[in-house]
Amino acid sequence: MKFVMAIIKPFKLEAVREALTELGIQGLTVTEVKGYGRQKGHTEIYRGAEYAVSFLPKVKIEVAVDSDIADKAVEAIANAAKTGQIGDGKIFVYSIEKAVRIRTGETDADAL
Amino acid sequence: MRFPSIFAKRASGAGALALAAFTALPALAQEAAEGAAEAAAEAAPVMDKGDVAWMMTATLLVLFMTMPGLALFYGGLVRAKNALSVLMQCTMIAAVMMVVWVLWGYSFAFGGGTSPFWGGFGKLFLSGVTADSTAATFTDGVVIPEYVFICFQMTFAVITPALIVGAFAERIKFSAVVLFTILWGTFVYFPIAHMVWDGSGYLFNLGALDFAGGTVVHINAGIAALVGCIMVGKRNGYGKEILAPHSMTLTMVGAAILWVGWFGFNAGSNLEATGGAALAMINTFTATAGAIIGWSVVETLHRGKASMLGAVSGLVAGLVAVTPACGTVGPVGAIVLGAIASVVCYFFVAVVKNKFGYDDTLDVFGIHGVGGIVGALGTGIFTAPWLGGTGGDDFSIASQLWVQFVAVLVTIIWCGVVSAILFKVVDAIVGLRPTPEAETQGLDLTSHGEAAYHYS
Numbered sequence: 010m011k012f013v014m015a016i017i018k019p020f021k022l023e024a025v026r027e028a029l030t031e032l033g034i035q036g037l038t039v040t041e042v043k044g045y046g047r048q049k050g051h052t053e054i055y056r057g058a059e060y061a062v063s064f065l066p067k068v069k070i071e072v073a074v075d076s077d078i079a080d081k082a083v084e085a086i087a088n089a090a091k092t093g094q095i096g097d098g099k100i101f102v103y104s105i106e107k108a109v110r111i112r113t114g115e116t117d118a119d120a121l
Numbered sequence: 122m123r124f125p126s127i128f129a130k131r132a133s134g135a136g137a138l139a140l141a142a143f144t145a146l147p148a149l150a151q152e153a154a155e156g157a158a159e160a161a162a163e164a165a166p167v168m169d170k171g172d173v174a175w176m177m178t179a180t181l182l183v184l185f186m187t188m189p190g191l192a193l194f195y196g197g198l199v200r201a202k203n204a205l206s207v208l209m210q211c212t213m214i215a216a217v218m219m220v221v222w223v224l225w226g227y228s229f230a231f232g233g234g235t236s237p238f239w240g241g242f243g244k245l246f247l248s249g250v251t252a253d254s255t256a257a258t259f260t261d262g263v264v265i266p267e268y269v270f271i272c273f274q275m276t277f278a279v280i281t282p283a284l285i286v287g288a289f290a291e292r293i294k295f296s297a298v299v300l301f302t303i304l305w306g307t308f309v310y311f312p313i314a315h316m317v318w319d320g321s322g323y324l325f326n327l328g329a330l331d332f333a334g335g336t337v338v339h340i341n342a343g344i345a346a347l348v349g350c351i352m353v354g355k356r357n358g359y360g361k362e363i364l365a366p367h368s369m370t371l372t373m374v375g376a377a378i379l380w381v382g383w384f385g386f387n388a389g390s391n392l393e394a395t396g397g398a399a400l401a402m403i404n405t406f407t408a409t410a411g412a413i414i415g416w417s418v419v420e421t422l423h424r425g426k427a428s429m430l431g432a433v434s435g436l437v438a439g440l441v442a443v444t445p446a447c448g449t450v451g452p453v454g455a456i457v458l459g460a461i462a463s464v465v466c467y468f469f470v471a472v473v474k475n476k477f478g479y480d481d482t483l484d485v486f487g488i489h490g491v492g493g494i495v496g497a498l499g500t501g502i503f504t505a506p507w508l509g510g511t512g513g514d515d516f517s518i519a520s521q522l523w524v525q526f527v528a529v530l531v532t533i534i535w536c537g538v539v540s541a542i543l544f545k546v547v548d549a550i551v552g553l554r555p556t557p558e559a560e561t562q563g564l565d566l567t568s569h570g571e572a573a574y575h576y577s
Contacts, residue, residue: 053365055430056484057471060363 010105010117011079012071016044016098017090019068028089029072032081038071048096067098073105073121166255166264175394176269182385183276187215187283190382194375194433195287197368198483202563203291204367204573210290210298214283217302222275223247229311230319231274237323240315247271258392265392273389274314281310281338287483288346289353289553291364292560295568296551304543305345309536313337317528329528330504330521332401333390335445335496336532343490344533345540346481352544353553355480357560369429376433380409383440387447400511401447405440408447408459412439415460419467431467435459438466438488442496449500451509458503462495494529501525 017025019041026037043064050063074082083100091097110120192211196204218226225245234241244250256270257263282302286293316322317329317337324336331337356364366372387405391398416435417427442462443455450458470487481487501522504510512521547553554560559567566572 054424054426054428055365056434056487057475058364060365062363 010073010108010121011076011082012073012103012105013079013082013086013100014069014071014103015086015090015100016042016067016069017086018092018096018098019066021090021092022068022070024089025070025086028085029082032078032085034072034074034078034082036072040069040071042067042069046096046099065096073108075118075121166257166262168255168264168266169393172258172263172393173265173269175398176265176273176389176392179385179389180269180273180276182382183273183280183389184215184382186379186382186386187211187276187280190375190378191280191283192375193371194379194437195290195483197371197373197375198287198366198430199290200364200563201367201573202565204371204565205571206295206564206568207286207290209569210286210293210295211283213295213299214286214302215279217299218279218282218306219275221303221306222271222278226278226306226311227271227274229307230278230314235321236315237321237326238316239312240319259397260393260395263393270392277334277338277386278306278310278314281342282306284338284342284485284489285345285349288350288481288485290482291564292356292554293353293564294552294555295564297547297553300551301349301543301547304546305540308543309341309345309539310337313341313532313535316531324528324531327527328521328524330449330500330525331445331497331528332448332500333387333444335441335493335500336528339441339444339489339493340497340529340532341493341536343486343488343493344536346485347479347490348537348540349544350481350486351479352541352548355478356482357557359480360478366430373429373433376436380436380440383409383444387444391448397448400452403452404443404447404450404455407452408443408455408462409436409439410459411456412436412442412459412463415439415463416467419464423467423471434466434470434484434488435463438462438492441489441492442499444493445496446500446503449511450503451511454503454509458496458499461499462492465495466492497525497529498522 015025022039029037043066045063045065048065050061050065053060053062070086072082079102083102086100107117108120109116188211189208192208195207195211199207223246225242227247228240228242228244230240232240232243232245234243250267250271252266252268254267255264256267258265282305285305286298314337316324317331317334319325324331329336358364384402384405388398388401391401412435413432414435416431416438420431421427439459439462442458443450446455446458466484466488469491470484474481474484474487501524502508502518504512504521505516505518506512506514510516544553555564555567
C-alpha cells in the first residue's frame, strides 16, 4: 500500500479528481494549505500599505492506493495538475504500514 | 438671495427664535428686516406631511450609515481577529450617543442659549419638548416636529464619534472608546455643532457654508482621528507584519450602504422635501461618481491597477467632500469637486501617511479629515454661479473662501486641542491600549469573548 500526497494548484483539483476516478480510485482527502516554493509570493496593496505575501494558497490531496497502481496514480496526478509554469506543485509517495476501515474493521488492502 | 446651505433656522424650537436666527445672518439682514413686519402678521406655522415623512425617512437613512454601513465598511478593513471589536464599537457608540444626546447633547448644541459656543442648559433631558413642539425649516412659516429634528440631529451625533474609531482600530480598549465618546461628544461635537448650525453660533454668523456637516462631522472626526492614532500609537507589528484587511467584500457592502444612507444625510439636511433636497440628491450622486473614477484613475497611473478598496475609498472621499457643498454647488461642479477630493485624499493615504509614519489604520484623517477640508474649501469655490453653483451675482470666491478657511481652522484648532486633552484624560482613567498579548490574540476574544468566524 502506498500513500500518495500531492500539493497542487487549487484550480487543478477537479481535473486531478477526475483522473484518479478513472483509475478506479475511490476517496480522496483534500486540504487547503499555504506555502511557497520557487513560485515565491506576490504583493498586495491596500491604499498606501504594501504587503509581500510569501505564502500562496495551494491544495493538498492525500490518497491511499494499492502498491501496484501507485505509479499510475502518480502519473495521473502529474498529468492532470501540470500547466508547465512554476508553482505546479509536488507529489510525494510513501509506504503505509497499516490501514483500517472503521465501520467494518477490514484491514489493509480491503480497507482501501 | 438666499443660501439654502445655511441652517439659519435649524436650531430654533419656536417661530420667534427662528426669526432671531434668521436676522443673525448679515447677508440676509435687510431682507429679514423687511420680512419682520409681514412675519408678525403671518398665520400660524404650517406643517407639511410630506416634509415630515421625508425627514423621518432621512433620519433612518443616516442611522443606516452607522448601523450597519460604517460598521461593515470598517469591519472588513481590519483583520479577522478584530472584526467584531469594530462592529461592537460602532454599536455601542450609537447607543451611548443616543442616550447622551437626549440627556444633555441636544441642549448643549441646540438648547436655545445665545452663546456663540454652546447651546446652554435650556433643554437638558429634552425639557419642554413635546409632540407639539416644532422646529423651523428653511421656508418661512414651515415647520417640522421638534422630535424629528432631534432624531435627525441625533443620528449625526452618532456617526461622528463612530468614524473616529477607525484611526486606532485593532489596538484600543473598549472602555476607552466608550469614555472617549462621551467626553468628545460633550466637549467637541456639541459645541462645534452649535457653532456651525445654530443661529447664534460663531461660525454660522461668519457666513460659513456647511450644508450637511463637512466641518462638524468630517473635519471634526478626521482631526480627532489624527490626534488619536498618534496618541494611542502604532499597532504592534506595524511595518513588519501583514496587517491586510480581512474582507474586501464586507467593506464594499458597507461602503455601498454608506452611499445610500448619505442621501438622508445630505438631502435630509434640507429639512424639507423640496428642490433644495433634490439638488443635494443629484450632487450626492455626481460627486461620488466623479470621486470613484478619480481615485481609480490615479491609482491606475500610480500603481498600474485599479483596486476595489481604491474605488470605495474614492466613493467615501467624494461623499465627504460633497457634504458641505451639496446644497449650493451644481451637479457638474460636484463631479469636479469629487474628483479633486479623491486625488488629494489618495496623495494623503498613499504618500503622506507613509512619509510621516502615523498609523491611521482605516485612514479616517486621510479621507474624512482631508476630504472634509477639500470639500469645505471647494464649497467656497464651486458655489460661484459661473461654476454652476447657486451663489448670487454678488458671490465672491475670495471672500467666501476666506470664511470657509476660518471655519476649517477654528474646527481644527478646537477639535485638535480638546481631543488631545481628552485622550490624556481617558488614558489616565482607564488606559488607552490593551496589553500587547491581548492585541496579538485579537480584540474579539480578549475584549468581547467571542470570535467573528468559526470554520465548522
